[in-house]
Amino acid sequence: MRLAIAGAGAVGRSVAQLAGDDGHDVTAIADSRSAAVDPDGLDIDAVLERKDSEGAVGTADPEDALAAEYDALVEATPTTLGDAQPGFGHVERALERDRHVVLANKGPVAERYGEVTALAEDSAGEVRFEATVGGAIPVLSTIEDYGPSTITAARGVLNGTANFVLSRMAAEGLGYEHVLAEAQDLGVAEADPSFDVEGTDAALKCVILANVLAEDREYTLADATVEGIDAIPPSALELAREDGRTIRLIGEVAGGEIRVGPRLVPEQADLAVTGTTNIVQLETENAGRLNLSGRGAGGPETATAILADINRLPRPDP
Amino acid sequence: MRLAIAGAGAVGRSVAQLAGDDGHDVTAIADSRSAAVDPDGLDIDAVLERKDSEGAVGTADPEDALAAEYDALVEATPTTLGDAQPGFGHVERALERDRHVVLANKGPVAERYGEVTALAEDSAGEVRFEATVGGAIPVLSTIEDYGPSTITAARGVLNGTANFVLSRMAAEGLGYEHVLAEAQDLGVAEADPSFDVEGTDAALKCVILANVLAEDREYTLADATVEGIDAIPPSALELAREDGRTIRLIGEVAGGEIRVGPRLVPEQADLAVTGTTNIVQLETENAGRLNLSGRGAGGPETATAILADINRLPRPDP
Numbered sequence: 001m002r003l004a005i006a007g008a009g010a011v012g013r014s015v016a017q018l019a020g021d022d023g024h025d026v027t028a029i030a031d032s033r034s035a036a037v038d039p040d041g042l043d044i045d046a047v048l049e050r051k052d053s054e055g056a057v058g059t060a061d062p063e064d065a066l067a068a069e070y071d072a073l074v075e076a077t078p079t080t081l082g083d084a085q086p087g088f089g090h091v092e093r094a095l096e097r098d099r100h101v102v103l104a105n106k107g108p109v110a111e112r113y114g115e116v117t118a119l120a121e122d123s124a125g126e127v128r129f130e131a132t133v134g135g136a137i138p139v140l141s142t143i144e145d146y147g148p149s150t151i152t153a154a155r156g157v158l159n160g161t162a163n164f165v166l167s168r169m170a171a172e173g174l175g176y177e178h179v180l181a182e183a184q185d186l187g188v189a190e191a192d193p194s195f196d197v198e199g200t201d202a203a204l205k206c207v208i209l210a211n212v213l214a215e216d217r218e219y220t221l222a223d224a225t226v227e228g229i230d231a232i233p234p235s236a237l238e239l240a241r242e243d244g245r246t247i248r249l250i251g252e253v254a255g256g257e258i259r260v261g262p263r264l265v266p267e268q269a270d271l272a273v274t275g276t277t278n279i280v281q282l283e284t285e286n287a288g289r290l291n292l293s294g295r296g297a298g299g300p301e302t303a304t305a306i307l308a309d310i311n312r313l314p315r316p317d318p
Numbered sequence: 319m320r321l322a323i324a325g326a327g328a329v330g331r332s333v334a335q336l337a338g339d340d341g342h343d344v345t346a347i348a349d350s351r352s353a354a355v356d357p358d359g360l361d362i363d364a365v366l367e368r369k370d371s372e373g374a375v376g377t378a379d380p381e382d383a384l385a386a387e388y389d390a391l392v393e394a395t396p397t398t399l400g401d402a403q404p405g406f407g408h409v410e411r412a413l414e415r416d417r418h419v420v421l422a423n424k425g426p427v428a429e430r431y432g433e434v435t436a437l438a439e440d441s442a443g444e445v446r447f448e449a450t451v452g453g454a455i456p457v458l459s460t461i462e463d464y465g466p467s468t469i470t471a472a473r474g475v476l477n478g479t480a481n482f483v484l485s486r487m488a489a490e491g492l493g494y495e496h497v498l499a500e501a502q503d504l505g506v507a508e509a510d511p512s513f514d515v516e517g518t519d520a521a522l523k524c525v526i527l528a529n530v531l532a533e534d535r536e537y538t539l540a541d542a543t544v545e546g547i548d549a550i551p552p553s554a555l556e557l558a559r560e561d562g563r564t565i566r567l568i569g570e571v572a573g574g575e576i577r578v579g580p581r582l583v584p585e586q587a588d589l590a591v592t593g594t595t596n597i598v599q600l601e602t603e604n605a606g607r608l609n610l611s612g613r614g615a616g617g618p619e620t621a622t623a624i625l626a627d628i629n630r631l632p633r634p635d636p
Contacts, residue, residue, distance in 0.1 A: 018604060022465060040625035141463055142456045145626040147340060243605035268586075270611075286336060287454035287613055287622035293588075294608040308463040 001310060002030040002041075004068050007076035008057050010049075010299035011104045011131070011306070015074050016044045018303050024310065030065035037068045045109050066093050071316045072125075073099035079106040079166055079171075079204065081221060084312060088112055091119065091127070098124035098232050102309045104131040104302050110204040113211040114218040126313055131305035133205045134158060135296040138305075139280045140212060141312065142292065146284060148213050153254035153283040158205040160276030160296045161189045161196035162229050162249040166262075167274040170237045170246045173259045176230060187275060198228035199260040206251040213253060227261035240264055246272050254283075320359075321626060322346040322386050324408050325394035326366075326375050327424045328617035329449070329624070333392050333443040334362045336621050342628065348383035349375050350395075355386045356500040389634045390418035390443075392624055397424040397522065398538060398548060406430055409437070409445070416442035420627045422449040422620050428522040431529040440483050444631055451523045451621035452476060452596045456623075458530060459630065460610065464602060466531050471572035471601040476523040478594030478614045479507045479514035480547050484580075485592040488555045488564045492527040506594060515579040516546035517567060524569040524576045531571060545579035558582055565589055573600075 003023045005012045009029035016026050026040035036047045036058030051057045066073070073094040077087050084107030087152040091108050094101045096119070103109060109129050120127045121316050130140045134156070143151055157163050161183060168179045180197070183189035195201050229249050240246050243264075244286040248271055250263040265271045270291045273279045278296025283289055295301040319342045324331045326349035334344050343359035354365045354376030369375045382389075391412040395405050402425030409426050410417045416438070421427060427447050438445045448458045452474070461469055475481050480503060484544050486497045498515070501507035513519050521542040528537040547567050558564050561582075566589055568581040583589045588609045591597045596614025601607055613619040 014604075021468075136602070137608065138456060138460045138463060138610075141459065145456065145459055145629050146622065147625075147629060150339075150622070282623065284454070286332075286618040287616075288619065290455065290610070290612040292456075292608070292610055295606045298605075300604040301606065303463065304468070304602065307465075311463050311465060 001025075001073055001313070001316060002003045002027045002069060003072055003310070004070035005074045005076060006030050006064055006065065007078070007105070008051055009076065009078070009304045012074070012076040013048055013051075014299035014303035015076065015306050017050065018300065018307060020044070022307050022311070025169055027070050028065035028068035029057050030062040033062065034058050035060040035062045035065035037064050039069045040185040040315050066090060070099060072102055072310055072313060074102050074104070075108070076104040076306075081111060084108045084111040088115070091116055095119040095125050096129070097213060100125045100313050101127045102131070102306050102313075103127070103129040106132045106204045106208060109211065110207040111220050113208075113220075123248065128309035128310045128312065129208065131302045132208050134278045134280050134292070135294070135298065136301040136304045137278060137280060137292045137294045137296065138308070139209070139282075139292055141308065142282065142290065143212055149215065149287040151282050152187055152279065152285055153252070154209045154213065155250060155252035155254070155271075156280035157248055157271060157273050157278055158195050158202040158251045158280070159199075159249060160278060161193060162199070162202065163278070164188045165197065166229055166232070166237075166247055166249060168282060169232070169234060170241065172273075173234055173238065175234050176232060199226040202231050202251040203258065203260045206253050206260055210253045210258050214256070216318060219258060224258040224260060229262055234263055241267070248272060319343075319389045319631070320345045320387060321390055321628070322383055322388035323392045323394060324348050325396070325423070326369055327394065327396070329620045330392070330394040332617035332621035333597055333624050334366065336361070336618065336625060339628070340625055345388050346379040346383035346386035347375050351380065353378040353380045353383035355382050357387050384408060388417060390420055390628055390631060392420050392422070393426070393453035394422040394624075399425065399429060402426045402429045406433070409434055413437040413441040413443050413445070418443045418631050419445045420624050421445070421447040422624060424441055424450045424522045424526060427529065428525040429538050430588065431526075431538075433455060446627035446630065447526065448627045449620045450526050452598050452610070453612070453616065454619040454622045455525070455596060455598060455610045455612045455614065456626070457598045457600075457610055459626065460600065460608065461530055464553050467533065468603040469518050469531055469600050470603055471570070472527045472531065472598060473568055473570035473572070473589075475566055475571045475589060475591050475596055476520040476598070476614065477517075477567060478596060479511060480517070480520065481591060481596070482506045482594050483515065484547055484550070484555075484565055484567060487550070487552060488559065489592075491556065493550055493552050494550060515548050517544040520567060520569040521576065521578045524571050524578060528571045528576050532574070536579065537576060542576040542578060547580055550580055559585070566590060574631070
């Protein structure tokens with residue numbers, strides 16, 4: 001399949017590097033200020049070297065990538081809230097051209113889900129977004145295969161940064177600020193970690209789950225009740241531990257409600273994953289609980305989910 | 319979609335009962351000595367009541383179910399080894415008629431995988447068999463979506479009966495025979511438990527995984543190195559426990575080898591699931607390890623996997 005990639009960060013780069021292994025050609029890639037386009041397939045190594053040395057993937061305009069010949073657009077620009085731009089506009093243009101869209105960007109499907117599905121209904125293209133929830137973990141594909149109406153609730157640990165901080169605090173008895181600084185040193189937390197530690201990122205993933213599971217309404221971040229981990233003292237973790245429990249940032253979608261916040265969970269529970277691991281539990285109507293866990297972030301991990309989505313798209317006519 | 323169901327045990331019955339929720343019609347169902355057929359869709363409650371009261375689903379010949387009008391055959395007769403009959407014959411007939419086949423029966427894809435895939439290649443019908451490995455857990459669909467060549471190894475706890483026995487022995491310090499009798503009382507183990515406790519069932523699932531993962535050869539049960547749990551003394555579990563470990567019956571497919579046997583695993587490890595839970599770990603080339611766990615057996619659980627497979631089949635032309 002011919003792929004155009006919007007976004008040349010860790011995810012966009014990994015998709016470009018791995019696409020060839022699955023037999024795909026990358027015909028266009030754009031960063032925020034430039035693009036490289038070749039209808040016969042780009043030389044990815046050369047493009048990424050240029051990005052590293054000159055800070056730009058090419059000499060074309062980013063718009064040229066969106067106008068290029070491709071079968072599926074990979075939308076891997078940073079997640080934005082509210083109008084979810086520029087990601088939403090990229091999705092809109094691709095669907096209006098009857099092209100498929102595979103999203104790593106959470107914005108369009110968390111903040112403007114109804115508009116995205118309406119555009120997809122009028123398009124010969126399909127929209128898939130496995131990579132937006134739980135990285136490499138096959139959450140949305142499982143919900144799709146089971147049928148959303150057979151899933152009665154979803155919950156899990158959906159932010160690796162917050163989980164790393166909480167599990168380190170619990171294991172070492174250290175304070176929040178200390179562990180956060182350590183996480184920043186390790187590259188597990190960003191310089192501004194608020195999106196992760198305040199629960200926004202986990203909430204967006206829960207909103208996407210809620211949109212997929214809901215039959216009759218649309219959710220946005222404004223519908224989620226969100227509390228972060230930044231106010232948890234080590235003493236709370238110590239108290240939990242004395243009772244055989246620990247604290248995790250749990251997101252839950254159940255009964256039409258979306259809630260994200262620190263929760264007490266048994267230390268032996270499936271939800272008490274450690275480090276940056278993510279887990280999603282799906283409660284099913286007829287098959288009990290499914291636990292799906294793995295790496296919830298990272299370039300190759302997220303690219304793996306994107307390529308799995310591409311694998312599920314209908315093949316283009318030869 | 320119109321479904322024909324071969325087998326009216328727990329799995330076949332559950333498929334029949336749940337198919338309507340997904341909008342499917344069951345046009346035929348067969349047990350070992352009779353069949354009920356209705357091209358407009360059977361009254362499932364009436365058929366299953368008849369099975370309960372008279373021991374037969376209908377008055378037609380089982381052959382009539384295989385000759386009926388349907389889009390997909392659900393093969394849910396008991397797993398047999400060697401020639402995998404009569405299941406293999408059912409698969410063959412359906413594919414020769416260009417119909418889809420969804421298997422719960424492990425025999426045809428464990429013992430005659432090459433023949434099944436060759437038949438499918440010559441057919442307009444597809445073959446799916448998610449229900450044969452790990453019950454409701456989405457193992458084969460995940461491998462399919464990721465691409466088999468990106469999975470470097472698979473291992474897990476694939477037999478709920480053996481796991482129930484081992485985890486009860488470990489938790490209670492009881493002997494094998496005692497716990498097995500308890501499991502039989504609870505309906506977790508069959509009167510003849512050898513298929514489960516000797517590792518054959520787990521090995522068949524590993525053979526199926528090996529067949530799906532292999533690119534260049536076919537595996538059968540004869541290729542698996544299998545050891546059961548029937549010779550494990552409580553003292554071995556006690557020794558393991560003193561070292562923070564426990565024993566689980568682990569099946570593993572890696573480097574072209576299939577091995578099933580009791581293994582020491584850390585008590586906190588993901589593989590140390592308790593009770594009848596199953597878990598599968600997939601080692602991926604680019605996304606680390608995925609853990610997928612849930613209920614590995616049971617009528618509605620297995621039926622859920624079958625219906626998920628049906629959900630992935632191409633829709634018939636209207």
